[in-house]
Amino acid sequence: AARGVRYTRAFAPAGVCATARSSLIVGMYASSIGSQHMRCTTTLPGFIRPFTTYLRRAGYYCTNQSKQDYNFETPPDAWDVGRGPKAHWKYRKPGQPFFAVFNYPDTHESRIRGPTRIKVSLTKAERHDPADVHVPPYLPDTPLIRKDWARYLDLITMMDKDWIPRRLKELDEAGVGDNTIVFFFSDHGVGLPRAKQFVYEAGLQVPLIIYFPPRWRHLAPVKPGSAVDRLVSFVDFGPTILSLAGVPIPKHIQGKPFLGPKAVPPREYVFGIRDRMDERYDMTRTVRDGRFKYHRNYMPFIPHYPWLDYMEQLATAKELRRLKAEGKLTDGPAFFMADSKPAEELYDLQVDPHELHNLADDPRYQDVLRRMRGVHLRWVRETVDTGFLPEQELRNRVARSSEYEYARSGKYPLERLLNTALLIDRGAEALPELIKRLGDNDAGVRFWAAKGLANLGPKAQPAIDALKGVLTDPSGDVRVAAAQALCRVGRVDWGLPVLVDQLEHGQLWVRVAAADAIDYLGENARPALAALRRAVADTSRENRYIRRVLRHTLRVCGVDAD
Numbered sequence: 001a002a003r004g005v006r007y008t009r010a011f012a013p014a015g016v017c018a019t020a021r022s023s024l025i026v027g028m029y030a031s032s033i034g035s036q037h038m039r040c041t042t043t044l045p046g047f048i049r050p051f052t053t054y055l056r057r058a059g060y061y062c063t064n065q066s067k068q069d070y071n072f073e074t075p076p077d078a079w080d081v082g083r084g085p086k087a088h089w090k091y092r093k094p095g096q097p098f099f100a101v102f103n104y105p106d107t108h109e110s111r112i113r114g115p116t117r118i119k120v121s122l123t124k125a126e127r128h129d130p131a132d133v134h135v136p137p138y139l140p141d142t143p144l145i146r147k148d149w150a151r152y153l154d155l156i157t158m159m160d161k162d163w164i165p166r167r168l169k170e171l172d173e174a175g176v177g178d179n180t181i182v183f184f185f186s187d188h189g190v191g192l193p194r195a196k197q198f199v200y201e202a203g204l205q206v207p208l209i210i211y212f213p214p215r216w217r218h219l220a221p222v223k224p225g226s227a228v229d230r231l232v233s234f235v236d237f238g239p240t241i242l243s244l245a246g247v248p249i250p251k252h253i254q255g256k257p258f259l260g261p262k263a264v265p266p267r268e269y270v271f272g273i274r275d276r277m278d279e280r281y282d283m284t285r286t287v288r289d290g291r292f293k294y295h296r297n298y299m300p301f302i303p304h305y306p307w308l309d310y311m312e313q314l315a316t317a318k319e320l321r322r323l324k325a326e327g328k329l330t331d332g333p334a335f336f337m338a339d340s341k342p343a344e345e346l347y348d349l350q351v352d353p354h355e356l357h358n359l360a361d362d363p364r365y366q367d368v369l370r371r372m373r374g375v376h377l378r379w380v381r382e383t384v385d386t387g388f389l390p391e392q393e394l395r396n397r398v399a400r401s402s403e404y405e406y407a408r409s410g411k412y413p414l415e416r417l418l419n420t421a422l423l424i425d426r427g428a429e430a431l432p433e434l435i436k437r438l439g440d441n442d443a444g445v446r447f448w449a450a451k452g453l454a455n456l457g458p459k460a461q462p463a464i465d466a467l468k469g470v471l472t473d474p475s476g477d478v479r480v481a482a483a484q485a486l487c488r489v490g491r492v493d494w495g496l497p498v499l500v501d502q503l504e505h506g507q508l509w510v511r512v513a514a515a516d517a518i519d520y521l522g523e524n525a526r527p528a529l530a531a532l533r534r535a536v537a538d539t540s541r542e543n544r545y546i547r548r549v550l551r552h553t554l555r556v557c558g559v560d561a562d
Helices: 017-026 051-057 109-113 143-173 214-219 234-245 315-325 331-336 363-383 391-398 403-407 414-437 443-469 476-489 492-502 508-519 522-537 541-556
Strands: 005-011 061-064 098-101 182-185 205-211 270-274 284-288 292-297 344-348
Touching: 005 270, 017 051, 017 234, 051 061, 051 234, 109 143, 143 182, 143 315, 284 363, 292 363, 315 331, 344 363, 363 414, 391 403, 391 443, 391 476, 391 508, 414 443, 443 476, 443 492, 476 492, 476 508, 492 508, 492 522, 508 522, 508 541, 522 541
Parallel strands: 061 098
Antiparallel strands: 005 205, 182 205, 270 284, 284 292, 292 344
């Protein structure tokens, strides 16, 4: 940091690795190319390539030593060597320019709760005493949570002490350190609950330090050791590197270069997305400017933090669950762990950097709310957000094309989908319109109508007959949404059998959606125990998300999930 330029407002567009990397490597929002869901597989059009492809065409030797994980199959022209010990700049031709990616694995969430791969000895002074750790106010302050944070800080210290110096030493010893610009950043924000996988500042904000050697210091915006507060997004990294390398920036790239001859003025806003996280469906979009942060939660009846099997292995997650069950959560942690969430959130980051005080209903901030809401809706339209179709429905419509091309083909009814999703804002007043839209000729509109009715819960009882009518809908996604709405209205006897049937649907993401909906029923899922056991017994990799969430359902029902 003392030798580089520190960017204090750098952000990933998603709080999880694969979705964030997807946006970074192509310079486009994952929601625009259809790669927004965690561990999905989208299809890239032939003209959209990783920015490394353009570097390679310009003569650069490009390598990535370990993690790619882009939510799409890595194109063969992306890297000279894309994985393994040979993925190193030192194997290039003499004098060939290079772009190289190195990943440090030991600050990953899994290392907080498990053994590290890289062993580095820390002195007593370098280790973090849990008693001295600062716990952010969005988490409860308990000994176990302090222990997780201390462990996390120790892992970061190991990286600082050993891994980074070794990478820089390699450059210097090879005589290329004085000719290499170095970017240091993370995949996303903090690797603990309410940060990783989420779209609060703790999940989206990333460290970013860029080192400019003396030869290239004229490209730096400020002198070494200084900080820059301009807003920067991952989608900007690719075009920025192309600008620095003197490589033309393709017109389809959505990011904006912030360095080099093609640099543009600072952006006004950065955007965030949250969709399916492993086995859990949700949809949130965020907008941040220099002061305010806006969240749009399109499925308010779903909690911020449902059971997420992978994350539940952390002690911090266990503490949050325990304290909620005991009724001991207050303030920010209680809001995060609530059974539902508001449709909109607004935070003044200048006085509330941890996003603890929602101002969306505060009369003093209605002008700000309307402005940020408008920016969000404009971004949805400009980037053609593909998240308004349920995951399986989107894949089905793509056929031999790509999600990006389908969304721009004239066949994607974004306005109708968006307008139906926004009916949630009208509460019970929207009931007649939601019932009407259950009969729309587009499955996506019917899906959002059912989700709107699910959000109303018991207030949607006048829609029971209409919901029953779409339990045999041609779209599995609509059948699941309608069945979930019936369960929330109080007719589990109608909804649960349909959800159980969808566990045997021929398409994976419908099955995952059905399992997800069943788990929210808790004890009310007990009539389906035999079917849940059968689903859990499938040990195939494809079934892993269904197995994870339904094992939780069985445990809630007091049944041995093993």
